[in-house]
Each structure stands twice: as C-alpha cells, then as structure tokens.
Amino acid sequence: MVGKKKRGHPDVEELLSRPWCYYCERDFDDLKILISHQKAKHFKCERCGRRLNTAGGLSVHMNQVHKETLTMVDNSLPNRQGLEVEIFGMEGIPEDVSQAHNQRIIAGFYQAEAERRATTGNPGPGGNQGNQSKKLKFESPTDLKKRLAEHKARKEAEKAGTSSGGNTPMVEGVQNSPLGQSPSSFNNASPYIAPQATHGASQGAGYGSFSQEPYSQPAAAYQQPYASQPPFSGPPGAQFQPQYSPPQQYPPSQSFPPPGFQPPGQNYPGGPPSFGAGSPPPGSFNGYHGPPSNTPPAHGGLPNRPPSLPPAPGLPQRPSLGAPQVPPYQMQQLHQGPPGTSFPGQQGSWAGNSWKGQDQKPAMSSTYPHSQGYGDYSTNASSVDDLVSGAAREADDIDEIIRMAEAGIKPPKKGEVAASPVQAIEAEAKAEVTSTFVPEFAEIGDKSEPTQKKSKKDKPQKMIYSDNEMSPEEKMALMPRYAFVPDGKTETSLVDAATIPGVAGTVDA
Amino acid sequence: MLNRSQTNSSPAIQYEISEPPTDAVSALKFAPDAPTRFLVSSWDKHVYLYELAGSGEEGGKLIEKYEHRAPVLDVCFGADDNEAFTAGMDWQVKRINLESGEQTIMSAHAAPVKSVVYSKEHSLLISASWDSTLHFHDLKHPEKEPATIKLPAKPHSLSITASKLVVAMASRLVYIYELQSTLMLASQANGATTELQPWQQRESSLKFMTRAVACMPNDDGYASSSIEGRVAVEWFDPSPESQARKYAFKCHRQPDPSGDGTDIVYPVNALAFHPVHGTFASGGGDGVVALWDANAKRRIRQYQKYPTSVAALCFSNDGKYLAVGVCPGFENDQEDYSGEGVTKIYIRELGETEAKGKGPK
Numbered sequence: 125m126v127g128k129k130k131r132g133h134p135d136v137e138e139l140l141s142r143p144w145c146y147y148c149e150r151d152f153d154d155l156k157i158l159i160s161h162q163k164a165k166h167f168k169c170e171r172c173g174r175r176l177n178t179a180g181g182l183s184v185h186m187n188q189v190h191k192e193t194l195t196m197v198d199n200s201l202p203n204r205q206g207l208e209v210e211i212f213g214m215e216g217i218p219e220d221v222s223q224a225h226n227q228r229i230i231a232g233f234y235q236a237e238a239e240r241r242a243t244t245g246n247p248g249p250g251g252n253q254g255n256q257s258k259k260l261k262f263e264s265p266t267d268l269k270k271r272l273a274e275h276k277a278r279k280e281a282e283k284a285g286t287s288s289g290g291n292t293p294m295v296e297g298v299q300n301s302p303l304g305q306s307p308s309s310f311n312n313a314s315p316y317i318a319p320q321a322t323h324g325a326s327q328g329a330g331y332g333s334f335s336q337e338p339y340s341q342p343a344a345a346y347q348q349p350y351a352s353q354p355p356f357s358g359p360p361g362a363q364f365q366p367q368y369s370p371p372q373q374y375p376p377s378q379s380f381p382p383p384g385f386q387p388p389g390q391n392y393p394g395g396p397p398s399f400g401a402g403s404p405p406p407g408s409f410n411g412y413h414g415p416p417s418n419t420p421p422a423h424g425g426l427p428n429r430p431p432s433l434p435p436a437p438g439l440p441q442r443p444s445l446g447a448p449q450v451p452p453y454q455m456q457q458l459h460q461g462p463p464g465t466s467f468p469g470q471q472g473s474w475a476g477n478s479w480k481g482q483d484q485k486p487a488m489s490s491t492y493p494h495s496q497g498y499g500d501y502s503t504n505a506s507s508v509d510d511l512v513s514g515a516a517r518e519a520d521d522i523d524e525i526i527r528m529a530e531a532g533i534k535p536p537k538k539g540e541v542a543a544s545p546v547q548a549i550e551a552e553a554k555a556e557v558t559s560t561f562v563p564e565f566a567e568i569g570d571k572s573e574p575t576q577k578k579s580k581k582d583k584p585q586k587m588i589y590s591d592n593e594m595s596p597e598e599k600m601a602l603m604p605r606y607a608f609v610p611d612g613k614t615e616t617s618l619v620d621a622a623t624i625p626g627v628a629g630t631v632d633a
Numbered sequence: 634m635l636n637r638s639q640t641n642s643s644p645a646i647q648y649e650i651s652e653p654p655t656d657a658v659s660a661l662k663f664a665p666d667a668p669t670r671f672l673v674s675s676w677d678k679h680v681y682l683y684e685l686a687g688s689g690e691e692g693g694k695l696i697e698k699y700e701h702r703a704p705v706l707d708v709c710f711g712a713d714d715n716e717a718f719t720a721g722m723d724w725q726v727k728r729i730n731l732e733s734g735e736q737t738i739m740s741a742h743a744a745p746v747k748s749v750v751y752s753k754e755h756s757l758l759i760s761a762s763w764d765s766t767l768h769f770h771d772l773k774h775p776e777k778e779p780a781t782i783k784l785p786a787k788p789h790s791l792s793i794t795a796s797k798l799v800v801a802m803a804s805r806l807v808y809i810y811e812l813q814s815t816l817m818l819a820s821q822a823n824g825a826t827t828e829l830q831p832w833q834q835r836e837s838s839l840k841f842m843t844r845a846v847a848c849m850p851n852d853d854g855y856a857s858s859s860i861e862g863r864v865a866v867e868w869f870d871p872s873p874e875s876q877a878r879k880y881a882f883k884c885h886r887q888p889d890p891s892g893d894g895t896d897i898v899y900p901v902n903a904l905a906f907h908p909v910h911g912t913f914a915s916g917g918g919d920g921v922v923a924l925w926d927a928n929a930k931r932r933i934r935q936y937q938k939y940p941t942s943v944a945a946l947c948f949s950n951d952g953k954y955l956a957v958g959v960c961p962g963f964e965n966d967q968e969d970y971s972g973e974g975v976t977k978i979y980i981r982e983l984g985e986t987e988a989k990g991k992g993p994k
Contacts, residue, residue, distance in 0.1 A: 172930065174931075191877070584895050585898045587860065587861055587862075587897075587965070588965065589860045589899075589962070589963060589964055590861075590965055591842075591965070592841055592842045592860070595787075595789055595803075596900070597706060599963060599967075600704075601704075601745055605970070606676055606722060608704070608721075608745070
C-alpha cells in the first residue's frame with residue numbers, strides 16, 4: 125500500500141512548483157503574486173513610488189527620471205542584490221541558483237516531514253519501512269518450515285563441528301549500539317544490504333532501519349528463529365524479539381548458530397538488563413517504531429534516496445556570481461532594445477524599416493543619453509514617467525536624419541544638413557531664419573506637400589491636426605462664417621493679415 | 634458671489650451648464666475672487682458670464698452675455714470680478730464692465746487678437762495679436778497709450794505668473810518676459826513700438842506647433858502643449874540644474890480603431906494649473922481631460938471622455954471647480970467648421986484631494 129497524500133502537507137512536487145522570488149527566496153501561491161511582490165518590494169522606485177517590472181527597468185527609470193543610479197536591488201538577500209541578473213517573476217533565475225533553491229526546498233521538505241513523523245509517531249507516507257512491514261510480515265508456513273529445516277540441519281552440522289557459544293553475547297552488546305544509532309554504519313553494512321532485505325521483511329514493521337544493518341548474516345535461517353518464533357523471546361514478549369535481533373550483528377563468519385540460538389538461557393535470563401547495554405531499554409521500544417527518535421531526523425527520511433538527496437544544508441548556496449556575467453548595459457540592451465549608442469549605425473536603414481513612433485523616439489533619444497527605456501515607454505502609458513521623453517531641447521541630428529529619411533532623402537552627413545534640398549527650399553521660404561532653426565524647418569519641410577503623403581504612409585501615428593504652420597484658430601478665422609471685415613478695410617486685406625502672420629515674423633527679425 | 638464654505642469634502646460631481654455658447658469656445662476663465670463666477674468667450678461673437686449654483690449643487694446660470702462685432706478669441710478677468718478684457722477677431726482689445734455691460738476699446742492691433750492676459754500685481758494688460766505684436770497697457774495710467782513689442786512670429790498662447798509672461802509663438806518660439814521690465818516699458822513708451830529683449834528666448838521643447846502654454850502658480854515654470862499630443866514641462870530658472878529637469882510626455886493619443894498599429898494623435902488644446910495644488914490639467918482633441926503632477930511626473934487621473942474636443946480649461950481660484958469647454962476640434966483639411974449646438978460647458982466640482990498630487994512615495 126502506497127502511502128496516501130497527507131492533507132495539509134504539500135508534497136515535494138507542489139513545493140517545488142511554487143513560484144519564488146530570486147531576490148528574497150520567498151515563495152508564493154501564484155506567479156502573479158510573485159510578480160506583484162517583486163514590483164512592490166524590489167522594483168519600486170524609492171523616489172516616486174513607481175513600480176517597475178524589472179531591476180533593469182527600475183535602473184533605467186531612476187537614471188532617466190531621477191538622474192540617479194541604481195546600485196542594488198532593495199530588500200534583497202545580500203548576495204542577490206546585483207543588477208546583472210534580469211529577473212521577472214520566475215524568469216531569469218540562473219540555473220545554479222534555481223537548483224540550490226530546489227535543494228533547499230527538498231531538504232526542508234524532508235526535514236519537516238521527519239519532524240512531523242517524530243511528533244505524530246506516524247510512519248511516513250510511502251516510506252520503505254511501511255511497505256516492508258505490510259508486505260512481508262508473514263512468511264508462508266512452507267517457507268517457515270523449510271527454513272526451520274535448514275536451520276536445524278545447520279545446527280546439526282555445527283554440533284558436529286565446533287561450538288563457540290559463549291562469546292557471542294558479549295560481542296553482541298558492544299556492536300549493537302553503534303550500528304543501531306549511527307547513520308554512518310549504513311555504509312559499513314552495505315555489503316550485506318541484499319540479504320538484509322529479506323531479513324527486514326521478516327521483522328516487525330518498526331524495525332526496518334534497525335534490523336537492516338545488524339544482520340550481516342547471509343544465512344536467513346539464523347535470523348528466522350528469532351523473528352518467527354515468539355516463544356523464544358520469552359518474557360519480554362514479541363517486542364523483544366526484534367530488539368534482540370539487532371545484537372546478532374556478528375560478522376557472518378562467526379559461528380552464529382549455537383550462540384545466538386542455543387543458549388537462550390544466557391541471553392534471555394539476563395535479557396532485559398543486558399540488552400540495556402547494547403540496545404535501548406524496553407521503555408524506548410516505541411521509539412523504535414518511530415525511527416526518528418533514534419536517528420537524526422534527516423536520516424529518518426533520507427536513507428532511501430541518498431543519491432538524489434544530498435545532506436540537508438542549512439541554507440542553499442547562493443552564489444552571487446551565479447548569473448552569466450553580462451554587464452548591465454548589455455543586459456539592458458538585451459531586454460530593452462538597442463542602446464542609444466547604436467543609433468548612428470542604424471540610421472541608414474531606418475527609412476525602410478518598420479520604424480514606429482519615429483516622431484516620439486527621436487524626441488526621446490535626443491534628450492536622453494540612453495534609449496534603453498523604450499521598452500517601458502511603450503508598455504506603460506499611464507503615467508508621465510513612461511511618457512517622459514525629456515525635453516527636446518534642440519532638434520538633434522538623428523531626429524533630423526530620420527525625418528529626412530522618411531521624406532525619401534538620403535541621410536546626409538551632419539555637416540551637410542543645411543545643404544539638403546528640402547532645407548534649401550525651406551530656407552528660401554524662411555529667409556530670415558537663423559541657422560539654429562534650420563533643422564527644425566527641415567522637419568516642417570517633411571510635412572510640406574510634396575513629401576507629406578509618403579511620410580504619412582510610413583507614419584505610425586496620425587495627427588488629427590498636423591498643420592505646423594497655421595493654428596486651427598487661424599484657419600477658422602479665414603472661414604466666412606467667422607471672418608471679420610474691419611471698417612475701412614477690404615476683405616482681401618483681412619485675408620492678408622490672417623495668412624501672412626506666418627511670415628510676419630520674418631519681416632523684422 | 635456665493636462663497637460658501639465647504640464643510641465636508643463633497644464627492645466629485647460634474648454637470649453641464651445650461652445655455653452654453655452657440656458656437657465653439659475659445660476661452661474660459663474663472664473670476665479672481667468668487668470661485669463660482671466665470672467667463673466664456675466664444676466664436677459666436679459673445680462673451681458669456683456664468684454663475685455656479687455653489688458647492689454641492691448642480692447647475693449654473695447665465696448671468697449675462699456681451700456681444701462683440703466678431704468672434705472673441707480670448708477673455709480674462711481684470712482687477713476684480715466685474716472687469717473683463719476680451720481679445721477679438723475684430724483686432725480689438727476691449728474692456729467690459731460686467732455689471733453695466735459697458736465696453737471700452739483698449740487697443741487696436743493690425744490683425745485679430747489671439748490672447749489677452751491681465752496681471753493684477755502690475756495692473757498690466759497684455760494682448761497678443763497675429764500681427765505679431767504684444768500690447769502692454771499700464772492700467773494705473775490708463776490715459777497712456779499701450780506700448781507695443783514686436784514678436785518674431787505669431788503668438789499662439791500667453792500665460793502669466795506674478796512676475797513673468799510667457800509667449801508661445803509660431804515656429805516653436807517661446808519668449809519669457811519679466812513683467813517688471815515690461816511694465817517699465819509700458820509706462821515709458823507711451824504708445825511707441827519698441828524692441829524689448831525678452832528675459833529668456835527659448836525654443837519649444839516640443840517639435841510641433843505650440844498649442845497652449847500655462848504657468849505654474851508658484852512662478853517656477855510652465856507647461857506647454859503642441860498639436861502633436863504632447864506636453865512639455867520646464868522651469869524658468871536658467872541654471873543647468875533646473876533646465877535638466879525639463880521633460881515632455883505624450884498624451885491625448887489613441888490607437889487607431891482600425892487596429893493597424895497607428896496612433897491617432899490629438900492636439901492638446903488646453904492647459905490649466907490648479908491654483909492650490911500646483912498640478913495641472915490638459916485637455917485634448919480626443920475629448921479627454923487629464924490631471925498631471927508636474928513634479929512627480931505622474932498622471933493623477935484622467936476623466937471620462939467628453940463628447941467632442943476639449944477647447945478650454947480653467948480651475949476656479951480656490952481650486953474647487955474645473956470648467957471644461959467642449960466643442961468640435963478643428964481637424965485636418967476641414968472645409969467648414971461649426972460648433973453650433975455641440976458646444977458645451979461642463980463644470981466638475983473636485984473632491985478635496987482630487988487634483989492633489991500623490992507626491993513621491
């Protein structure tokens with residue numbers, strides 16, 4: 125019978141599947157909760173309270189919005205404070221950290237289970253002992269008879285040979301205790317593990333761990349009598365029998381038959397007291413049923429899976445350098461697109477690319493040292509932070525080049541900007557414009573008739589009102605509905621007055 | 634002039650003013666004293682004076698309307714709640730006695746007057762016209778002719794603080810004047826046209842035509858908006874530290890309903906700072922009014938869409954009310970325009986903390 129799942133005690137798989145936070149090792153019911161935890165505890169901007177999605181995002185945010193540098197992740201374990209690991213929920217956790225965490229969970233689980241077993245006295249679910257006891261409690265009568273026969277035959281043989289009865293009990297007492305209690309003896313007994321299985325089977329349920337090591341005897345027959353013949357164990361009753369069996373740890377080479385079995389008088393009479401030396405006193409028998417009381421808790425649960433379960437560490441290892449050594453800027457680059465520095469190299473290809481937000485991005489890049497923040501900008505539109513593009517102090521070159529590219533003009537080199545055709549046209553129109561405005565008018569040039577359609581096509585945005593020269597009010601003012609003819613003036617002069625102002629500034633500049 | 638004390642923080646309510654202008658709204662201004670009194674200038678050639686019912690009550694009634702010869706492009710209150718100045722398509726700047734209805738022509742420009750502002754601190758009336766001039770009237774000496782300052786481009790919007798005047802012009806120019814010097818000019822020039830170098834000359838932080846500009850009530854800086862769904866916030870202080878603080882952000886945009894990934898970008902027609910909290914509201918062609926915290930760089934809230942474009946915004950002097958002028962926005966290639974029958978004025982009574990910035994956490 126396989127152990128049933130205990131209510132209230134999640135099994136290992138459940139524990140291992142729980143989302144957990146890289147930064148503080150806390151685990152959560154749900155990935156969503158983990159993510160909100162991370163946003164609240166680790167990725168929250170201490171300046172404005174904004175919650176970012178990743179440490180990298182927070183770093184960019186701090187850098188761009190507050191002009192500060194994020195050096196470590198808040199509220200994180202000492203060796204998890206680094207920004208080089210990009211974590212979002214369960215994503216991005218380095219493999220070794222993840223494994224260490226799993227180990228810790230497993231170890232913690234078995235420890236908890238062992239403690240539970242210790243306190244409740246229940247055998248663990250699915251434990252070996254339980255299985256053994258239930259399956260192999262009884263031997264078929266024929267087996268018994270057979271073994272008895274074998275045993276008897278052997279006894280005969282020994283009688284015929286030497287008799288070394290007297291010394292065995294003494295050895296027994298000495299050897300017993302270390303074997304029964306120290307886990308290390310497991311290994312010592314290992315050569316005999318195979319035989320043990322059968323021995324264990326013959327024993328009481330609770331003695332699994334105890335009985336295994338001691339019986340190094342390959343001879344099943346020897347064990348049998350004790351196990352299967354309660355009468356022999358006499359006064360102490362059935363429970364003594366198993367306890368008695370541990371003493372039989374003599375090396376197999378010893379002449380066991382007579383000593384162990386034959387002189388019951390020696391052992392049993394002195395029975396209870398003498399046992400005390402080598403094995404727990406009768407009073408602790410219950411303890412045997414619950415292995416943990418005799419053995420360190422960890423062993424109670426662990427012995428069955430030594431290979432998969434390394435000794436329970438107090439805490440998992442937390443290598444701070446476990447993550448791939450990626451410099452922060454590269455990380456950001458990976459996560460958030462190309463850094464600003466890569467713009468120049470890409471200029472040429474922008475025209476044809478699916479270049480979105482050509483109006484916004486340049487505006488941002490022009491004022492921000494890095495453009496890594498775009499990812500955030502595009503995903504969150506709810507607060508100014510996201511939208512902050514930095515004041516575009518001057519029309520910068522890149523921006524200009526992009527606009528030119530949109531208009532189908534090959535990006536000129538920086539120095540040649542003023543000579544470009546569009547600008548020449550514009551410069552003509554705005555003869556008075558100072559050189560600092562040239563770039564700006566180049567933009568306007570893109571909006572002008574010949575190029576407008578093309579740039580519209582490429583545009584990811586559609587402006588409801590896009591006349592950059594004339595305000596809506598000015599246009600409305602031209603409509604007959606709103607037009608006003610001042611006294612003594614003709615209508616044409618009004619039109620002039622209303623339309624000219626765009627140029628008016630140049631008159632006296 | 635009801636100035637009822639507000640004992641409890643009433644829930645935010647919004648209502649529509651009956652008898653709105655019959656055509657597009659050009660400006661909307663609350664009175665300097667009574668928080669329930671406001672003026673609306675309209676393209677229907679009238680200026681409307683309304684009085685709100687007061688705190689916790691809905692409704693506002695039309696007190697008076699003042700007819701003009703041409704569409705009125707801007708209006709502002711004067712020294713008290715009974716004086717107003719208007720900027721008209723008829724090239725004139727007028728003073729209106731709101732009680733008597735008497736109108737006085739203050740100055741005449743050579744083109745429609747786009748904006749008019751009044752500085753209480755300096756008793757200075759400033760008008761900006763598409764003839765690319767500013768007129769300054771020193772109203773302490775009303776007998777004097779206004780001084781004229783030439784601008785390099787058409788002005789689009791004016792805003793003043795206690796000490797400064799910000800002029801946003803075409804070609805993305807922004808001039809900042811110190812009122813003290815303009816006052817001196819106004820009192821000395823006596824009608825002459827002069828050159829006055831602005832205290833600061835700036836280029837707009839935005840790449841497109843400036844639509845509106847509004848100064849912070851604390852005299853620290855101003856916000857400007859453009860036709861391309863964007864708002865910039867910057868500071869007067871010319872020090873590099875302060876200038877480094879300036880920023881701009883996108884707003885009043887929507888994804889194209891056709892789902893092709895493009896954004897429909899609306900002009901940001903109106904900006905207004907909250908007189909108490911220092912936050913500001915933006916109103917866009919998308920019919921959305923949003924409240925922003927300029928310092929924390931956060932959006933505080935965004936109100937449900939109004940039926941059409943938001944043309945004008947104003948907070949009452951106590952910050953309890955937000956008036957929203959709504960009319961169809963002028964769009965690309967529009968052949969004809971009429972705000973008739975679809976122009977509306979909404980009053981939003983703000984909760985105590987509704988417009989308050991969240992502050993850094």
